[in-house]
Amino acid sequence: MLDMKVLRADPQRVADALKVKNYQFDVAAFTHLEERRKTLQAQTEQLQNERNTKSKSIGQAKAQGEDIQPLLAAVGDLGERLDTTKKEFAQVQDDLQALVMGIPNLPHESVPLGQDDSDNQQLAVWGTPRVFDFDVLDHVDLTADSGLDFETAAKVTGSRFVVMHGQVARLHRALIQFMLHKHTQTHGYNEVYVPYIANADSFRGTGQLPKFAQDQFKLEHEQELYLVPTAEVPVTNIYRGEILAEAELPVKHVCHTPCFRSEAGSYGRDTRGMLRQHQFEKVELVQLVHPATSWDVLDSLTGHAEAILQDLELPYRSVVLCGGDLGFGAAKTIDLEVWVPGQDTYREVSSCTNFLDFQARRLQARYRSAQGDIELLHTLNGSGLAIGRTLIALLENYQQADGSVSVPDALRPFADDLAQIKP
RNA sequence: GGAGAGGUGUCCGAGUGGCUUAAGGAGCACGCCUGGAAAGCGUGUAUAGGUUAAUCGCCUAUCGAGGGUUCGAAUCCCUCUCUCUCCGCCA
Numbered sequence: 001m002l003d004m005k006v007l008r009a010d011p012q013r014v015a016d017a018l019k020v021k022n023y024q025f026d027v028a029a030f031t032h033l034e035e036r037r038k039t040l041q042a043q044t045e046q047l048q049n050e051r052n053t054k055s056k057s058i059g060q061a062k063a064q065g066e067d068i069q070p071l072l073a074a075v076g077d078l079g080e081r082l083d084t085t086k087k088e089f090a091q092v093q094d095d096l097q098a099l100v101m102g103i104p105n106l107p108h109e110s111v112p113l114g115q116d117d118s119d120n121q122q123l124a125v126w127g128t129p130r131v132f133d134f135d136v137l138d139h140v141d142l143t144a145d146s147g148l149d150f151e152t153a154a155k156v157t158g159s160r161f162v163v164m165h166g167q168v169a170r171l172h173r174a175l176i177q178f179m180l181h182k183h184t185q186t187h188g189y190n191e192v193y194v195p196y197i198a199n200a201d202s203f204r205g206t207g208q209l210p211k212f213a214q215d216q217f218k219l220e221h222e223q224e225l226y227l228v229p230t231a232e233v234p235v236t237n238i239y240r241g242e243i244l245a246e247a248e249l250p251v252k253h254v255c256h257t258p259c260f261r262s263e264a265g266s267y268g269r270d271t272r273g274m275l276r277q278h279q280f281e282k283v284e285l286v287q288l289v290h291p292a293t294s295w296d297v298l299d300s301l302t303g304h305a306e307a308i309l310q311d312l313e314l315p316y317r318s319v320v321l322c323g324g325d326l327g328f329g330a331a332k333t334i335d336l337e338v339w340v341p342g343q344d345t346y347r348e349v350s351s352c353t354n355f356l357d358f359q360a361r362r363l364q365a366r367y368r369s370a371q372g373d374i375e376l377l378h379t380l381n382g383s384g385l386a387i388g389r390t391l392i393a394l395l396e397n398y399q400q401a402d403g404s405v406s407v408p409d410a411l412r413p414f415a416d417d418l419a420q421i422k423p
Numbered sequence: 424g425g426a427g428a429g430g431u432g433u434c435c436g437a438g439u440g441g442c443u444u445a446a447g448g449a450g451c452a453c454g455c456c457u458g459g460a461a462a463g464c465g466u467g468u469a470u471a472g473g474u475u476a477a478u479c480g481c482c483u484a485u486c487g488a489g490g491g492u493u494c495g496a497a498u499c500c501c502u503c504u505c506u507c508u509c510c511g512c513c514a
Binding site (some may be wrong): 222 | 440441442451469471472473474483484493494495498503504
């Protein structure tokens with residue numbers, strides 16, 4: 001959520017900034033609602049004050065044994081007027097809230113202009129894609145006999161799911177262990193385990209609701225519950241409504257969860273293989289930091305994700321997302337894209353984002369400064385990394401002419417010393 | 424699943440319709456006192472919003488959440504939620 005003070009002070013400036021994100025902010029509608037809000041709030045509070053004062057005097061009169069009938073009469077239709085005004089005020093508040101909750105975060109000034117991912121700007125390239133002296137297989141063909149089993153998953157559940165067998169399942173598990181190990185032991189993150197189901201308040205807190213309900217798996221339950229689309233939701237919401245001491249900062253969490261996404265509206269895209277699944281594993285990095293540090297933290301957090309790709313010796317590049325490709329709550333996002341030989345291109349395995357105080361304001365996640373002031377935190381997160389896509393990259397980059405796949409050194413200790421996957 | 428007890432500020436804890444403007448205590452901060460400390464004494468110690476150029480101030484809301492009754496609700500009623508105890512079931 002944006003700062004209401006900023007919105008009120010200069011809505012036109014907000015509208016201009018949001019054009020970078022292809023978002024049309026209706027300044028007139030906002031200003032109109034805000035005017036009504038102001039009037040109605042003043043009226044409501046004035047009536048409440050009147051009621052409180054008069055009620056108190058009734059109490060005092062009663063305590064002194066005086067006749068309270070005239071006082072009761074003086075209250076008259078105050079209650080009714082208050083009721084009407086209150087309802088009107090609540091309605092305007094709801095409308096205004098709905099409007100403001102739907103406004104995306106302002107992009108940082110360094111975010112490049114652009115419509116979609118083709119306008120993203122490359123920042124750096126690491127490693128060189130391997131030159132193969134045989135015909136390259138993609139992960140589907142490579143594991144058709146022994147590893148990834150899409151037919152069975154389709155029988156058990158439906159499309160966009162996978163069953164993994166044997167050594168591929170082991171490698172998949174090893175990737176999770178390896179990443180958790182690296183982030184906790186080398187990068188100083190605290191591991192957390194969290195629920196894979198979260199309530200609507202949590203989804204609103206991190207910005208998945210109200211706007212993106214169609215992307216979520218909603219449970220049939222008496223309470224409004226959803227499967228988590230990323231660990232970002234449960235982990236960041238640990239701090240919803242909390243006030244941390246400045247000395248506790250920065251909070252750094254690493255968390256492995258499955259992620260559930262309905263992928264509504266992506267029917268034709270990435271239908272082959274396990275690039276885009278309804279369920280995938282992810283190791284997520286989440287930080288809650290002092291506002292002054294968040295831009296530095298974005299760089300270091302991205303570096304932590306990059307370290308995984310470097311240890312696995314997978315070629316990748318980093319790109320900064322353009323305005324049109326930037327997420328709802330993001331001020332700036334750096335994507336890491338790993339080389340996928342089967343597609344002869346780079347594909348996203350990590351998305352590292354600085355939300356500034358956008359999520360913190362919805363969450364009311366704050367800290368108390370040394371001076372005793374209470375201020376909003378800044379939140380950041382990034383994949384470190386998406387497991388399924390890393391596995392794809394691993395299989396395809398490390399494939400051999402005979403159809404086997406060698407396991408990179410860094411991963412072997414976590415895979416019971418598995419050195420090679422046989423076809 | 425059944426029965427019961429609860430949820431009050433940073434913490435403990437009082438509070439069954441109006442001197443509650445949430446008592447009292449602990450903790451913390453500052454001041455006085457002291458050679459220094461402890462003790463003692465004093466002052467302060469929530470959040471969100473409104474008003475204001477801003478501070479002070481003033482106003483409104485918040486006692487798990489949401490409704491309701493009432494001139495007036497922490498207190499009474501309803502729904503939900505979480506915690507604890509006992510029974511049952513269970514990995």
